[in-house]
Amino acid sequence: MESFSDRTYAILGTGALGGFYGSRLQKAGADVHFLLHSDYEHVNKHGLVIESKDGDFTLPDVRAYDDVQKMPPCDVVIVAFKTTHNHLLPKLLPSVVKDDGVVLVLQNGLGVEDEVAEIVGDKRVMGGLCFLCSNKVGPGHIRHLDYGEVKFAEYAIGYNSQGITTRMCQIAADFDRAGIPIKLAADLLLARWQKLVWNIPYNGLSVVLDARTDELMGNTHTRALVEELMWEVAAGAKSCDRIIADSFIEMMLDWTVKMKPYRTSMKIDYDEKRPLEVETMFGNPLRLAQQKGANLPKITMLYQQLKFLDARNSH
Structure with missing residues (x-):
């Protein structure tokens, strides 16, 4: 088993999706920082509980934050909340993503990367598509029912195909080590x-x-x-x-x-x-x-x- 990279991860939105993937990454040895809203107190005290078809586990100690300003700048910032909260992105992203870091947008729909690129620049954005059946059933408690694959692709202005890049492969290797099925796509659109x-x-x-x-x-x-x-x-x-x-x-x-x-x-x-x-x-x-x-x-x-x-x- 290879050891983890020294890449640091920030999870913005620790719900059914962010909580699940972030927990898998931390369980496998990654350095993960979680931004929480309503569940902050609970998770800070009790950690995260994952019920999964691939095996249940608990993370008693997680790096939980209720304020993005308290989070360290990270190499990979995963945006995992619903797009209905994207008006918060200009406040959240600038301080938490390293200068040479990347924002990985794990959200539904189309055009979401454009909004992120306006905040951090187009060279620092990747899109991700999650094929995941997962629900948050209580504070810090996530139930993973089925599937779980993530498909990554690089973003570019105008959604021109960027092919498979080195950083996609590096992040994919971390997800792979965490037991998350990964596909790499040459064309985000x-x-x-x-x-x-x-x-x-x-x-x-x-x-x-x-x-x-x-x-x-x-x-x-x-x-x-x-x-x-x-x-x-x-x-x-x-x-x-x-x-x-x-x-x-x-x-x-x-x-x-x-x-x-x-x-x-x-x-x-x-x-x-x-x-x-x-x-x-x-x-x-x-x-x-x-x-x-x-x-x-x-x-x-x-x-x-x-x-x-x-x-x-x-x-």
């Missing part, structure tokens, strides 16, 4: 559109139809609707000169049928009356595709329905 193939139908329909993934796949009408939405996402990608293969759509459908019944992250946010990630997950891809001349009527309708439900839910 393609990877983001591919993730939307899953996120747009399942997150959107789960809220609008009040349904879990297994219910959406178990009914012939909603299964057909899921598939039609996936084809629209592929049309959006094509408008940006990114091709999503038919086999990829088949794989996503097949994958979801085999998945444990899952309440999507957007459905959980809706049920908990939290703001929904409508703009990054639906609005941004729609606007980009429309600028390129693509018409995506079903996604447009879903976007409009979600905007209504999100507004009504926040009163």
